[in-house]
Each structure stands twice: as structure tokens, then as C-alpha cells.
Amino acid sequence: MTSLLYWGEVVVAVASVVLGLVIGYQAYRGFRRNDSRSMQYLSLGLIFLTAVPFTLSFVGTLVINFQPDLANLERYLLAASRTIQLVGLGFITYSLYEKP
Amino acid sequence: MSEDCDDEKVLALLDDEYARAILTATSAEPMSAQTLSERCDASVTTIYRRIDRLKECDLVEEQLQPQPDGNHYKVYASRLESFSVSFEDGEMRADITRAEAEEDVADRFTRMWQDL
Numbered sequence: 001m002t003s004l005l006y007w008g009e010v011v012v013a014v015a016s017v018v019l020g021l022v023i024g025y026q027a028y029r030g031f032r033r034n035d036s037r038s039m040q041y042l043s044l045g046l047i048f049l050t051a052v053p054f055t056l057s058f059v060g061t062l063v064i065n066f067q068p069d070l071a072n073l074e075r076y077l078l079a080a081s082r083t084i085q086l087v088g089l090g091f092i093t094y095s096l097y098e099k100p
Numbered sequence: 101m102s103e104d105c106d107d108e109k110v111l112a113l114l115d116d117e118y119a120r121a122i123l124t125a126t127s128a129e130p131m132s133a134q135t136l137s138e139r140c141d142a143s144v145t146t147i148y149r150r151i152d153r154l155k156e157c158d159l160v161e162e163q164l165q166p167q168p169d170g171n172h173y174k175v176y177a178s179r180l181e182s183f184s185v186s187f188e189d190g191e192m193r194a195d196i197t198r199a200e201a202e203e204d205v206a207d208r209f210t211r212m213w214q215d216l
Binding site for chain 2 (some may be wrong): 026028032
């Protein structure tokens with residue numbers, strides 16, 4: 001049961017990273033194609049909000065699974081993820097007010 | 101389809117040598133006004149004037165050609181696939197087939213985000 005839940009989490013995490021990267025990439029192309037500053041911040045924000053924290057926590061969990069003595073790092077990883085997400089949201093907010 | 105462009109206007113436009121040349125050339129691949137000017141042996145001003153009329157009738161679409169150096173330029177692509185006229189039962193019927201407008205996902209995304 002735990003392993004099913006674990007693999008479910010892995011699938012969700014990977015799917016989130018992929019989707020986050022797809023949207024972030026399209027925003028980046030929008031920035032390149034239309035010289036749009038707001039799209040540049042949006043793409044950065046989306047990637048910071050999705051792909052980076054998920055990858056971080058996924059890699060962190062993997063490391064802790066193999067190195068149980070690093071378990072106390074988990075709190076810092078979580079804090080780092082949350083901070084990166086906040087920065088991502090900051091970028092997206094800024095992109096809303098930034099002129100094209 | 102724009103309201104201010106009826107079948108007669110399209111017919112009149114197709115009667116124009118340069119408009120036809122633009123539609124023919126850009127049916128193969130999108131081209132800049134400069135390239136069209138050379139292909140159609142017309143001044144750039146003439147090309148732009150025809151493109152304006154063609155755009156009014158939604159027969160040509162404008163695209164931005166991204167360049168690595170950031171100096172994007174505009175290219176034009178034909179949207180007209182076919183135009184046919186038939187005379188039957190005392191009526192004239194015109195049929196226009198346009199190519200499916202294909203907006204790039206990134207461009208649509210940009211437009212959506214900027215319109216917020």
C-alpha cells in the first residue's frame with residue numbers, strides 16, 4: 001500500500017514537472033517570438049513554481065531514502081522548495097504588471 | 101471573414117495582377133514584403149498597398165519571423181486556398197476556401213497573458 005502511494009507520488013511529481021516545463025517553454029517562446037518581457041517573467045515564474053521545487057523535493061526524497069542519516073535535511077529542502085515557489089509566484093505577479 | 105469585404109471585392113482584388121502574384125508566391129511559403137517586391141517585380145509600396153487590401157479580405161495573414169539576433173521581421177502568408185464562381189439557376193455563387201488559421205501556441209499564450 002505504501003509503495004503504491006509512493007509510486008503514485010512519483011508519477012504525479014514527474015507529470016507536474018513535465019507540464020510545468022511545457023507551459024514554461026511556451027511562455028519562453030512567447031517571450032522570444034514577441035519580444036515580450038512579461039512572458040519572460042511568466043516563463044521563469046512557472047518553472048520556479050512547478051519544475052524546480054518538484055525536482056528538488058523528488059531528488060531530496062531519493063537521497064534521504066538511500067542515506068537515512070540525512071533525514072534532518074528534509075525540513076530545509078521543504079523550506080527551500082517553498083521559497084523557490086514564492087519567488088516563482090513573485091515573478092508571475094511581476095509579469096502581470098510589467099509592460100509587454 | 102470581415103464584414104466589409106464581400107465576394108465582389110474579392111473578385112475585384114483577384115483581377116489585380118499584383119494581388120494575384122502575392123497570393124501565388126505566398127501560397128508556397130511566407131515571404132517578406134521585400135522578397136515579394138523582387139518576386140512580383142513591383143515596388144515595396146505597391147506590395148504593401150496590395151497586402152493591406154488582401155488583409156482586409158482576410159486573404160493574407162501577417163506573421164512574425166523570429167530571428168536569433170532579435171530583429172524579427174514580418175512575413176506574409178496566403179490564406180486563400182481556392183475561389184470559385186458558379187452561375188446556376190439564374191444566380192451567381194462565389195465560394196471562398198481559406199486555409200485554417202494556425203496561430204502558434206506561444207503567440208496565443210502571449211496574447212492571452214497580455215490581455216489579462
